[in-house]
Amino acid sequence: MTRTASEIDLEQRDAPRTVSEAIYRRLRSDIIWGVLVPGAPLRSDELRRKYDVGISPLREALSRLASERLVTSSGQRGFRVAPIGDASVVDITRTRLVIECAALERSIEVGDVAWETRVVATHHALSRVPFPTSQGAEAEVWTRRHKAFHMALLSACQSEWQIYLADLLFDQAERFRILRAVKTAAAGRQRDPAKEHQEIVDAVLDRDLERSIAALRSHYRVTMEMALEALASPAEEALQ
Amino acid sequence: MTRTASEIDLEQRDAPRTVSEAIYRRLRSDIIWGVLVPGAPLRSDELRRKYDVGISPLREALSRLASERLVTSSGQRGFRVAPIGDASVVDITRTRLVIECAALERSIEVGDVAWETRVVATHHALSRVPFPTSQGAEAEVWTRRHKAFHMALLSACQSEWQIYLADLLFDQAERFRILRAVKTAAAGRQRDPAKEHQEIVDAVLDRDLERSIAALRSHYRVTMEMALEALASPAEEALQ
DNA sequence: TTATTTTTAAATTTCCAAATTTGAGGTATC
DNA sequence: GATACCTCAAATTTGGAAATTTAAAAATAA
Numbered sequence: 166m167t168r169t170a171s172e173i174d175l176e177q178r179d180a181p182r183t184v185s186e187a188i189y190r191r192l193r194s195d196i197i198w199g200v201l202v203p204g205a206p207l208r209s210d211e212l213r214r215k216y217d218v219g220i221s222p223l224r225e226a227l228s229r230l231a232s233e234r235l236v237t238s239s240g241q242r243g244f245r246v247a248p249i250g251d252a253s254v255v256d257i258t259r260t261r262l263v264i265e266c267a268a269l270e271r272s273i274e275v276g277d278v279a280w281e282t283r284v285v286a287t288h289h290a291l292s293r294v295p296f297p298t299s300q301g302a303e304a305e306v307w308t309r310r311h312k313a314f315h316m317a318l319l320s321a322c323q324s325e326w327q328i329y330l331a332d333l334l335f336d337q338a339e340r341f342r343i344l345r346a347v348k349t350a351a352a353g354r355q356r357d358p359a360k361e362h363q364e365i366v367d368a369v370l371d372r373d374l375e376r377s378i379a380a381l382r383s384h385y386r387v388t389m390e391m392a393l394e395a396l397a398s399p400a401e402e403a404l405q
Numbered sequence: 406m407t408r409t410a411s412e413i414d415l416e417q418r419d420a421p422r423t424v425s426e427a428i429y430r431r432l433r434s435d436i437i438w439g440v441l442v443p444g445a446p447l448r449s450d451e452l453r454r455k456y457d458v459g460i461s462p463l464r465e466a467l468s469r470l471a472s473e474r475l476v477t478s479s480g481q482r483g484f485r486v487a488p489i490g491d492a493s494v495v496d497i498t499r500t501r502l503v504i505e506c507a508a509l510e511r512s513i514e515v516g517d518v519a520w521e522t523r524v525v526a527t528h529h530a531l532s533r534v535p536f537p538t539s540q541g542a543e544a545e546v547w548t549r550r551h552k553a554f555h556m557a558l559l560s561a562c563q564s565e566w567q568i569y570l571a572d573l574l575f576d577q578a579e580r581f582r583i584l585r586a587v588k589t590a591a592a593g594r595q596r597d598p599a600k601e602h603q604e605i606v607d608a609v610l611d612r613d614l615e616r617s618i619a620a621l622r623s624h625y626r627v628t629m630e631m632a633l634e635a636l637a638s639p640a641e642e643a644l645q
Numbered sequence: 646t647t648a649t650t651t652t653t654a655a656a657t658t659t660c661c662a663a664a665t666t667t668g669a670g671g672t673a674t675c
Numbered sequence: 676g677a678t679a680c681c682t683c684a685a686a687t688t689t690g691g692a693a694a695t696t697t698a699a700a701a702a703t704a705a
Contacts, residue, residue: 182480183658185468209687219660221461224688225468228425232472234569240422241666243687253565260566263507264500325493326500329474330570422666423688449657459690464658481696483657 188218189226196235196246197339198300199347207236207244233333235340251396254341258389261334265315266378268322268331273372276321281370287314288366296358300347308339314362318369318381338385341392348395356387428458429466436475436486437579438540439587447476447484473573475580491636494581498629501574505555505625506618508562508571513612516561521610527554528606536598540587548579554602558609558621578625581632588635596627 181187192212195201207227209220216223231238238244247253272280291314297304312335319331361384368376421427432452435441447467449460456463471478478484487493512520531554537544552575559571601624608616 185658186480208685210685219658220688221464221659221661224461224465225658228465228468229472232469240426241687242668256564256566260504260564260570263567264503267503324496324500326496326574327503330500334566425688448655450655453690459688460658461689461691465688481657482698 183222184218185222185225188216188222189229191216192226192230193233193235193336196230197336197343199340199343201246203246203340203344204248205246207246209243234337249341249344249396251393254389254392254396257334257337257341258385261331261338262382262385264327264330264334265319265381268319268324268327269369269377269381270374271323272319272321273369273374273377275323280317280321283317283320284314284366284369287317288362290314291362292359297346300343304346308343311358312339318365338388341396342388345388345392345395348398349391356391358384361387423462424458425462425465428456428462429469431456432466432470433475433576436470437576437583439580439583441486443486443580443584444488445486447486449483474577489581489584489636491633494629494632494636497574497577497581498625501571501578502622502625504567504570504574505559505621508559508564508567509609509617509621510614511563512559512561513609513614513617515563520557520561523557523560524554524606524609527557528602530554531602532599536595537586538595540583544586548583551598552579558605578628581636582628585628585632585635588638589631596631598624601627 181190192201201207209223212218212223213220227236227238227244230236231244235247236244237247287310291307291310294303294307294310297307315335316328316332319328322328361380365377365380365384368380421430432441441447449463452458452463453460467476467478467484470476471484475487476484477487527550531547531550534543534547534550537547555575556568556572559568562568601620605617605620605624608620
């Protein structure tokens, strides 16, 4: 999958300026993608060797991740990858719906043509990547565009905080979405998110608040329910 | 002002276990109380001397504060106390209303007698401290109990995330509430928050959702409007 | 005078070694 | 046998010195 010039530009524009920032992003990505498995201890010496960085930027990154709740930390007893449980899946889904519904409502109220254009553009870019059936470069592109689309929906809400929190919770949810995808890949059951996204776009462009929010709710509820199913059958992990 | 045994216990129970944690709390408190003024640069050497800690725990604390948005950080150019502007005051107020209204709604729906008791208890404790007219030990007690009361209102929402975010935004709002209090102390204009709190408690105990949310909205809107007024007249700062 | 380059001091960031803390396993005591 | 108390290796945490980067002042060129 080739990447457009604008995507490369975007990444270079905010390329990590410090080792701290770089290791933060790598750890963050590895946690979200399940490379570092939920609950696993994050020992400084191990990580220092594995990622080839000093202790200071490493700890700094872990502290940041801790306040984003992607890792847990208890004084003098080190850091761990934050576990994923039924309760947190439900909680994260509920909470991000609270924030995103509010932000979407505002966006629909005050969004201008530039906003509509962003929604249409990010949706189109997403629709041209097939929904990935396994991890790899394609899955990463899909994931990036998927997030870009959802954030575009909220981008006219005129609230930096709501966008920041939605971003935070999106990544939290990404963890269990990916966990689900990995676990049920063998079973072959797939959803059709393209249709769900199309419904959201249609409702949003019609400026139909109720329908938009219903579509978003249902979209996230499906994700949540599939994640809960995956969590209920941890045995499948053993199937290869 | 004496402190109850339970309050002391509470603090000792989660006393800082590391220097990192301790300096984090001190910085946080100093930022919220305006000791470290909005926009001021936070130079490592200065702070290291002032708070008598090493660089490592200091940076760690600053990183955490940065992801809580109490300080800003730009790579290689250090940290600053997050500025307070009209836009952020409005944004924080709007966003915390989104979260707190959702959490309050749920609490009213599912809260049991233990929750009602927490609301009544924290409200009573708060009502017995006079609304402070200047900074000092009393102001700190009032502030602690004020937060305890507001968090008690949400404490039955069954969402750790919503409580965490409400907590985060409460402290953000505390910054401009205190800023306002300091600036207009000379002018003598005061509000009567006790009445506002009473209205919230009454509505909540009646399980009247609409009235509860209206009372909370109005409570926070007053805070916001007074903060905006204070921001509009920065000249008053010069009066002493 | 204005613009560009060079220098330089100040500040941030990073590595690393020393100090501290934890928890497990062994030993003594009741 | 159970409990309390050491001992010690492993891991976290911390302080400071070295390396890097920034930004402002000085010098040079246009």
